[in-house]
Amino acid sequence: MATDKRWMFTGILVFLLLITNSHCRLHxxxxxxxxxxxxxxxxxxxxxxxxxxxxxxxxxxxxxxxxxxxxxxxxxxxxxxxxxxxxxxxxxxxxxxxxxxxxxxxxxxxxxxxxxxxxxxxxxxxxxxxxxxxxxxxxxxxxxxxxxxxxxxxxxxxxxxxxxxxxxxxxxxxxxxxxxxxxxxxxxxxxxxxxxxxxxxxxxxxxxxxxxxxxxxxxxxxxxxxxxxxxxxxxNPDSFLSAGEIPLPKLYIIMSIFFFLIGTLWVHVLRTHRADVYKIHWLMAALPFTKSLSLVFHAIDYYYISNQGFPIEGWAVVYYITHLLKGALLFITIALIGTGWAFVKHILSDKDKKIFMIVIPLQVLANVAYIIIESTEEGSTEYGLWKEVLFLVDLLCCGAILFPVVWSIRHLQEASATDGKAAINLAQLKLFRHYYVMIVCYIYFTRIIAILIKVIVPFQWKWLYQLLDELATLAFFFLTGHKFRPASYNPYLLLSVEDDEDLEMEDVVTTSVGVTEGVKKVKKISNGPSEERETVA
CATH class of the missing domain: 2.60.120 (Jelly Rolls)
Structure with a gap:
């Protein structure tokens, strides 16, 4: 298995080296x-x-x-x-x-x-x-x-x-x-x-x-x-970049600093509240730093294109690798939070695993399509094909992490009238409702609204699309960290759990207020010994 992974990584690296030759403004x-x-x-x-x-x-x-x-x-x-x-x-x-x-x-x-x-x-x-x-x-x-x-x-x-x-x-x-x-x-x-x-x-x-x-x-x-x-x-007079792309190197450097700062702040929060930290918190910490590195390498890539008309292959390959890791890590983190892993349960059910078996390959394919588009001339026959593949696969990735939750809500709503355990699960499900609404808003903004802005604005303001996309991602990271921050009083971490191993995908949950209503005692599972907390409805 380890040998297969090494061969797969080597194949991806060789693939990236081969396709970066055409990514330039000297077409x-x-x-x-x-x-x-x-x-x-x-x-x-x-x-x-x-x-x-x-x-x-x-x-x-x-x-x-x-x-x-x-x-x-x-x-x-x-x-x-x-x-x-x-x-x-x-x-x-x-x-x-x-x-x-x-x-x-x-x-x-x-x-x-x-x-x-x-x-x-x-x-x-x-x-x-x-x-x-x-x-x-x-x-x-x-x-x-x-x-x-x-x-x-x-x-x-x-x-x-x-x-x-x-x-x-x-x-x-x-x-x-x-x-x-x-x-x-x-x-x-x-x-x-x-x-x-x-x-x-x-x-x-x-x-x-x-x-x-x-x-x-x-x-x-x-x-x-x-x-x-x-x-x-x-x-252009001072750059090989199109008029709407000239500000991008500075923009990416500035945004990389913001993502690095938000990652540093998150690590400080984790170190301050060690007793309430779950494994998924450290996975969340890796995301802003990976995003920051990706933006730095993207800025370097554009810098060389601006000055000489083509990138340095080494920097381009590093950017593509970090971009691929960032994309995969983002969808994996969202899916893990949505299924309640670590917060609600410490194992993934069979249905949870099926989600990851769909999301991870799709996300890798989406990133490969993006890299090919970035590295291929617009006039080539492959460009249009991979552009359509990227659009379709990106929609499938978004649906793969959202539709199972919608199905779970419907199932629990139908069963909650007669099943007491389902009613408890429905209360847990409502707890995460706001988070999934936030996911939907983020997806719609970055995939639709920001693209419409890119189409409408004058040619020299094309960079506003990238700015809005990065700001939306930064806000999404910040709100996700705020909602799931490690703290003893955080309602998202005070979920009543029984028989973790028996929980199915339908028992996993999403956002709301007032979930502790009617609950007299809550058992919190942490990395340390189990502890009892009493909460008043």
């Missing part, structure tokens, strides 16, 4: 024989003087490129104010967006790959002062604007006055196009483009997509698959 995405019609390459928040460089080093198709329409394959770059609102892509999902130019009030640029002429045509919907100018990259920085062969959509023989009238009458479609050269070496195409945010009006959250509209436009011709190798570099 490198390789797709082979992909058939998706839309690939989300990246989302990044830019301040003034931030820039993005995209180098498509190779693009190949499984069909003859000469048979592909010039508005079928390409990129789109649009700007939004937050994560929750798209200005362009969600307008018409069943229409090839590369063939449609949106209204001029939308900040969108299209880069259409023309395989016939070996050029990339740029179409911009917004005014030049609103959307950054896109040039062909470092190789063509000296010819970024007028020298790039403009191809206006209006006819060449129109007079200046006629052109002005056309622009006024057809502002939706009369936007000039600019072409850049497309390199072709034996059917392998390459192209580089670059843009710089030069004004305050151009700041925002930019979304870069690769589009394959061949399936929509030529259903009879079959499915087009593509292989692409692309590098993306994005940077």
């Amino acid at each position: 490198h995405l390789v797709l082979k024989d992909d058939v998706r019609q839309k690939v989300h390459l990246n989302t990044f928040g830019f301040y003034k003087d931030g820039y993005m460089t995209v180098n498509m080093s190779s693009l190949s198709l499984n069909v003859d490129p000469n048979n592909v329409d010039s508005s079928t394959i390409g990129f789109s770059l649009d700007r939004t104010s937050s994560n929750g609102f798209s200005t362009y892509l969600d307008e018409e999902l069943d229409y090839c967006i590369l063939k449609k130019l949106p209204s001029r009030d939308m900040a969108v640029a299209l880069l259409l790959i023309d395989f016939h002429k070996n050029v990339v045509r740029r179409k911009t919907s917004a005014e030049g002062s609103i959307f950054p100018n896109i040039d062909k990259g470092q190789e063509g920085n000296d010819e970024t604007k007028p020298k790039s062969e403009p191809q206006p959509t209006v006819k060449a023989h129109e007079t200046a006055a006629g052109q002005g009238k056309a622009k006024r009458d057809t502002s939706e479609v009369n936007t000039p196009e600019v072409s850049y050269p497309l390199q072709n070496k034996g059917g392998i195409y390459s192209f580089q483009f670059h843009f710089n945010v030069s004004t305050d009006d151009q700041q925002g959250l930019y979304n870069l997509y690769f589009h394959n509209c061949y399936g929509k436009e030529a259903q009879a011709a079959g499915i087009l698959s593509f292989s692409i190798d692309i590098n993306i570099e994005e940077k």
Whole structure:
């Protein structure tokens, strides 16, 4: 058994070492024989003087490129104010967006790959002062604007006055196009483009997509698959982090200090009230310190990404390990408190053990999914799959520690009318009711409300989501410690228990006030000798 555990730990460590290579802001995405019609390459928040460089080093198709329409394959770059609102892509999902130019009030640029002429045509919907100018990259920085062969959509023989009238009458479609050269070496195409945010009006959250509209436009011709190798570099003036992530290193360090202080306070309480301390109290003490370490390593991870665009693998692996331990320890502690282990009984029933057999593997899977998401490029096929896995498994973990308690309450309520022992158990169950309400509030806040805030707030305030999440976790730790602190007068520790070994999951309990009503003598089981306490209802 010990050998199996060592092999499992070694496997997890090797897995973490392998996946951390791609976790950076200097993105490198390789797709082979992909058939998706839309690939989300990246989302990044830019301040003034931030820039993005995209180098498509190779693009190949499984069909003859000469048979592909010039508005079928390409990129789109649009700007939004937050994560929750798209200005362009969600307008018409069943229409090839590369063939449609949106209204001029939308900040969108299209880069259409023309395989016939070996050029990339740029179409911009917004005014030049609103959307950054896109040039062909470092190789063509000296010819970024007028020298790039403009191809206006209006006819060449129109007079200046006629052109002005056309622009006024057809502002939706009369936007000039600019072409850049497309390199072709034996059917392998390459192209580089670059843009710089030069004004305050151009700041925002930019979304870069690769589009394959061949399936929509030529259903009879079959499915087009593509292989692409692309590098993306994005940077703000003083950081490789997105605008909403720049404050995160300082935020995580500050919150780690708070969790360390609350852990130190808890240890002081345990040492002060040694006679009333249970084993689970020391397990609870490990949680804030593990959380504090996880935040420290997370801050270090972001610090290196901010300064050099990619993390130091050693620090990243340590962060992932502490994050995994913190997540598992949190759910185990909540489940142990909820089942009444150590407070009410010193052994786990068969039903209790089944809960842990479900919760622990699910929590490990959820943390592995989170690590893969953090370490995988957004455009990869695995990213979307593991994101859905994380969401589903996280909900299952939360339900696994809550639903058994709800079932126990129903069972005891039905039996309490005729069974005296069930009535006592129901009183015990009510004692923990407030704690489970607090668990539900914590889960809903961190999984739903905080995420809604992340979607609504402007791009530069994205870090508020992490702040609210950490503050909610800190408050949850503090209230849990306050409710279950070791003290002779704490009503949560004055539960009447008989035949601990025979208690089933339904006899385990949750929160309320006035549980000692009608009880004349309570027997408290502690780590030391048994002692009798008399309480007055």
